[in-house]
Amino acid sequence: MEPRILELRREIDRINRELLALLSERARIASEIGRIQTELGLGHYDPAREEEMLAYLTAENPGPFPDGTVKKLFKEIFKATLALEEQEDKRKFLFSRETRPEDTQVRVRDAVFGGGAPLLIAGPCAIESEEQMDATAAFLAERGVKVLRGGAFKPRTSPYAFQGLGVEGLKIGRAAADRYGMAFVTEVMDTRDVEVVSEYADILQVGARNMQNFALLREVGAARRPVLLKRGLSATVEEWFYAAEYVLSQGNDQVILVERGIRTYEKWTRNTLDLSGAVLAKQLTHLPVVVDVTHAAGRIDLLAPLARAALAAGVDAVHVEVHPNPKVAMSDNNQQMDFAQFDAFLSQVRDLLEPAAAKRG
Ligand code: PEP
Numbered sequence: 001m002e003p004r005i006l007e008l009r010r011e012i013d014r015i016n017r018e019l020l021a022l023l024s025e026r027a028r029i030a031s032e033i034g035r036i037q038t039e040l041g042l043g044h045y046d047p048a049r050e051e052e053m054l055a056y057l058t059a060e061n062p063g064p065f066p067d068g069t070v071k072k073l074f075k076e077i078f079k080a081t082l083a084l085e086e087q088e089d090k091r092k093f094l095f096s097r098e099t100r101p102e103d104t105q106v107r108v109r110d111a112v113f114g115g116g117a118p119l120l121i122a123g124p125c126a127i128e129s130e131e132q133m134d135a136t137a138a139f140l141a142e143r144g145v146k147v148l149r150g151g152a153f154k155p156r157t158s159p160y161a162f163q164g165l166g167v168e169g170l171k172i173g174r175a176a177a178d179r180y181g182m183a184f185v186t187e188v189m190d191t192r193d194v195e196v197v198s199e200y201a202d203i204l205q206v207g208a209r210n211m212q213n214f215a216l217l218r219e220v221g222a223a224r225r226p227v228l229l230k231r232g233l234s235a236t237v238e239e240w241f242y243a244a245e246y247v248l249s250q251g252n253d254q255v256i257l258v259e260r261g262i263r264t265y266e267k268w269t270r271n272t273l274d275l276s277g278a279v280l281a282k283q284l285t286h287l288p289v290v291v292d293v294t295h296a297a298g299r300i301d302l303l304a305p306l307a308r309a310a311l312a313a314g315v316d317a318v319h320v321e322v323h324p325n326p327k328v329a330m331s332d333n334n335q336q337m338d339f340a341q342f343d344a345f346l347s348q349v350r351d352l353l354e355p356a357a358a359k360r361g
């Protein structure tokens with residue numbers, strides 16, 4: 001190699017290193033600004049500030065690069081800096097896998113969510129009577145289901161529809177679960193009910209319609225009970241994670257995320273199961289993830305295929321509604337399985353479930 005070129009290349013190498021050191025120093029200072037902006041609740045992107053910097057850089061441009069090139073180079077630097085600030089923002093979230101790389105396990109009696117072996121959560125939409133809950137719990141426990149569901153406080157679209165049995169329902173649900181050694185999950189809709197629901201339930205469910213009820217999220221975050229957090233009807237994945245963050249930020253790290261279908265233009269299913277959302281939840285958070293196929297599909301013929309898809313995608317549990325006699329159920333009667341339908345469902349998903357549920361039935 002020509003010695004003059006060699007020498008000049010060494011000069012270029014030295015400048016590259018200096019540029020890199022300066023860029024790194026610039027990035028550190030920009031990150032510090034980013035942290036302060038976050039603390040103050042301000043965004044990182046400030047177009048006026050970028051314009052100002054580009055203006056003095058072009059004014060002071062000594063050449064040989066034309067102004068357009070200088071602008072282009074610095075815009076790349078601004079873009080990379082912004083991306084860095086945004087990434088640092090995400091890293092600090094409690095839900096994030098970057099904050100906690102290992103899976104969070106939620107243990108409730110015999111059930112472990114996120115323990116590697118997928119579970120089933122099953123039970124009627126609403127708790128209607130002692131007989132109904134007893135028959136359902138007996139049937140499900142016999143098949144190895146460890147988590148019994150049933151609503152005592154029901155979020156109904158019409159204020160004139162059955163609203164649930166309230167505290168009486170909580171008692172019935174608790175007693176049925178105890179009789180068959182199951183864990184009991186039920187919805188809490190009001191901050192004023194968190195205490196009484198915690199008294200009877202093992203897991204507090206926050207329903208889709210309340211996913212952004214921030215007062216409720218804070219209240220269940222302060223309760224010392226695991227929280228089953230359903231994704232809102234029209235919530236983005238990010239909004240769902242932020243809702244989880246509300247609970248986690250109160251010191252309660254026992255959060256289970258539930259994808260239950262989102263509202264789309266599709267009419268042949270009640271909602272549209274967003275399997276990508278469930279997989280994103282597994283990848284980006286450390287929390288256990290459940291797919292509620294009943295509320296997602298709203299029709300029984302889709303439950304087993306959707307459950308198989310969800311389990312194959314790696315979710316920690318599947319949620320279904322089961323009722324001794326769905327025709328006379330007081331809510332969601334088109335989508336609840338009767339016992340024979342549940343047995344058929346189980347036979348189709350059994351091989352993907354934890355051994356306890358897989359053995360029996
Ligand atoms: C339910 O679980 O019965 C329920 C009302 O679900 P969601 O909040 O997902 O509609």
Ligand code: MN
Nearest residue numbers: 125126321332
């Ligand atoms: Mn329901």
